[in-house]
Structure formats: C-alpha cells, structure tokens
Amino acid sequence: MEIDVQKTRQYYQFLKKEDLCSCDYCMNFYQKAKSAFPETAKWLDSHGIDIEKPFETLPIEVDRNHVEYISAQYIAFGACEESFELDIGESRISFAHSHPDTGIEEQHFVLEFFPQGMQSSLNFMGSQDDEVFIRHLYNQMKSNSKLGGSFEIVGSSCIFWKLSEQYQVTIEREYLGVDRISGKFPPRNLIHWHPEDEDMYQKICNLGTKGNVTVIYKPFDLSLMLYSGPRDQCKYRRKWLGGRFYYLYAEEG
Ligand SMILES: [Zn+2]
Numbered sequence: 651m652e653i654d655v656q657k658t659r660q661y662y663q664f665l666k667k668e669d670l671c672s673c674d675y676c677m678n679f680y681q682k683a684k685s686a687f688p689e690t691a692k693w694l695d696s697h698g699i700d701i702e703k704p705f706e707t708l709p710i711e712v713d714r715n716h717v718e719y720i721s722a723q724y725i726a727f728g729a730c731e732e733s734f735e736l737d738i739g740e741s742r743i744s745f746a747h748s749h750p751d752t753g754i755e756e757q758h759f760v761l762e763f764f765p766q767g768m769q770s771s772l773n774f775m776g777s778q779d780d781e782v783f784i785r786h787l788y789n790q791m792k793s794n795s796k797l798g799g800s801f802e803i804v805g806s807s808c809i810f811w812k813l814s815e816q817y818q819v820t821i822e823r824e825y826l827g828v829d830r831i832s833g834k835f836p837p838r839n840l841i842h843w844h845p846e847d848e849d850m851y852q853k854i855c856n857l858g859t860k861g862n863v864t865v866i867y868k869p870f871d872l873s874l875m876l877y878s879g880p881r882d883q884c885k886y887r888r889k890w891l892g893g894r895f896y897y898l899y900a901e902e903g
Contacts, residue, residue, distance in 0.1 A: 654728035658698030661727065665703050671793075673786035675709040675717055683722070690741045690763050699724045705760060706749060709786070710847055711779060720848070723749050723762040730759045741765050750794045780807040780823045783847065787821065790851055798860040798900035813858055817898050826853055828866070830896065840896055841866050841873035853878075857900070864898040865891070 670676065683701045684691045691701040706723040723746050734745040746760040784807045791797055791809070801811035801819075809821040818837060820827045827842035845853050856878040857864055864878040865886045877884050881899070888897045 651730040651734050652728045653697050653726050653730065655698040657727040658725075660698075661725065662698065662700040662703055665700075667703075670703060671707075671786060671789040673789060674782040675786050676704075676707055676789075678717060679704065679707050679709070679719060679722065687740055687763070687765060689738050690743070690765075693736075693738055693743065694724065694763075697726065699726060699761070705752065706790070708848070711783075719765060721762045721764045723760050725752055725754065725758055726761050727756060727758045729757060730761070734761075739766070750790060751796055753793075753795060783807070783823050784809060784821070787851060787854075791854065794855070796860055797855070797858045798902070799858060811858070814899065814901060819854075819857065821850075821854070823847070826850065826857075828857070828864075828898065840868060841875060857898070860900050860902040862900045866896040866898070867894060868896060869894045 667680070670680070680702045683704075687701065694701050701722075701724075703724075704722040705725045708720040708722070709717045710720060712718050730745050732745050732747065736743045741763045743761060743763045746762040749760045749762075752758065752760065784803065788801075788803050788809055791801060799811055799813040799819075801809055804810045807822060811819040811821065813819055816831055817840075818829045818831055820829065824844045824847075825842060826845055828840045829837035830840050831837050843853065856862060859880075861881055862879055863881045863884050865876040865884065867874045867876055877886060886895075886897075888899075891897060
C-alpha cells in the first residue's frame with residue numbers, strides 16, 4: 651500500500667461533517683467509533699484517515715437498541731494492492747472491492763474495516779427505525795451519480811423513484827416495487843420484492859444504474875425477474891420479447 655498520508659490527512663481536515671450522511675445510524679457511528687475501535691482509529695490516523703468521517707457505513711439493526719456495523723469505508727489517496735488485508739485484533743482492514751462512486755478524479759482508493767466480535771455492536775438509541783433506514787438509503791442513492799431517473803422521500807419512510815417515462819419504483823423498508831406507467835391508466839404493479847436490509851441497496855443499483863436493464867416476465871398473475879444488470883451482459887434482446895415481457899432500461903443522460 652502506498653498511501654499519500656499528507657494528502658489524505660488534508661482531505662479529512664477539509665471534509666466537513668455536513669458533507670457526510672446525516673442519518674441516525676451514521677451519526678451514531680461518528681459519535682462512538684473512536685472509543686469503540688481505539689486501535690483501528692489509531693491505525694487509520696497514522697495513515698491520515700479520520701475514523702469519524704467514513705465515506706460509507708454498512709449498518710444493520712440487530713434489535714431496537716443495537717446496530718451492528720458490518721463495515722465502514724474510507725477514502726484514501728495514493729495506491730493500494732487489491733489483496734491488501736491487515737488484522738489488528740478488534741478489526742480487519744482491507745482494500746474495498748465494492749463501494750459507491752466516490753466522484754474523485756485523482757488517484758485514490760477505498761479502504762474498509764470490518765469490526766470483529768463484540769465491538770461491532772454499538773448501543774443505539776433509535777426509535778424511528780424505518781425512517782432512519784430510508785433516510786440512510788436515500789443519502790446513499792443521492793451520492794451515487796450513476797443512478798438514473800429522479801427520486802424523493804415521500805411521507806416519512808418511503809422513496810418514490812421515477813426511473814423513466816414508463817417505470818416508477820417505490821421503496822419502503824423490506825419492500826421494493828416496480829410499477830408500469832401508461833398514459834391514462836393508473837400505474838400498474840409489475841413486480842415487487844421484500845429484500846433484506848443489507849441487500850436493498852444492491853438491488854436498487856441493479857435496477858437503476860444508468861445503462862442497466864431489467865427484464866421481467868409477467869404471464870397472468872405471476873411475475874418473474876429474468877435479469878437485472880448491465881445491458882451488454884443481458885442475453886435477452888428487447889426486440890425478441892413478446893407482450894408479456896417488460897424491459898426496463900435505466901437510460902443514460
Ligand atoms: Zn447514513
């Protein structure tokens with residue numbers, strides 16, 4: 651790993667708390683990370699990284715008052731081999747293979763740490779669980795410039811996403827539904843899923859990353875998703891599909 655410590659430290663000094671996700675899960679992490687993971691904080695700091703300013707956290711709720719953080723990700727400047735991995739007792743630090751778009755042009759990479767054992771569970775005083783979940787998801791979506799369409803939070807815990815002229819998506823906790831919009835008729839539900847919290851964001855990215863397609867087969871009351879992902883890897887061609895197939899295309903631009 652050849653991290654540019656000076657440049658990285660400068661980045662974290664200039665990074666304001668307001669630039670970070672403001673959902674309750676992340677706020678809880680910012681407040682408690684340093685004392686919960688002292689060795690990790692020290693290691694990160696020696697490389698210019700501020701543990702209280704993660705690029706991304708992956709929280710899951712174990713019960714009402716406990717959130718476990720599966721991992722936290724940090725931007726670093728310089729270069730790092732993809733196999734980088736370091737065990738420091740309370741956590742494992744490694745090169746992050748998968749993360750949202752950072753929007754940074756200069757040479758950089760993303761490190762992540764996985765808390766090991768008990769430390770991962772931080773006390774959390776939350777009451778409006780679904781609201782927090784949706785708020786965090788919304789912030790994740792907003793910081794991903796590769797998602798197509800436009801979306802907003804409606805009510806307290808629902809994201810309404812207009813993906814294209816023909817399709818809209820409704821997101822609630824444990825619910826992800828796709829509707830077909832057609833002129834004079836009310837929107838018609840094509841398919842829906844009940845994703846686990848930790849799978850939700852990935853499903854959203856599959857559906858809505860610009861250039862991706864999702865193919866749905868809906869004979870009668872049944873709905874099947876045949877494919878969801880990059881268009882060039884999709885074996886179904888739009889022109890071959892008959893009337894009971896739906897082809898969602900997250901258009902670019
Ligand atoms: Zn958050």
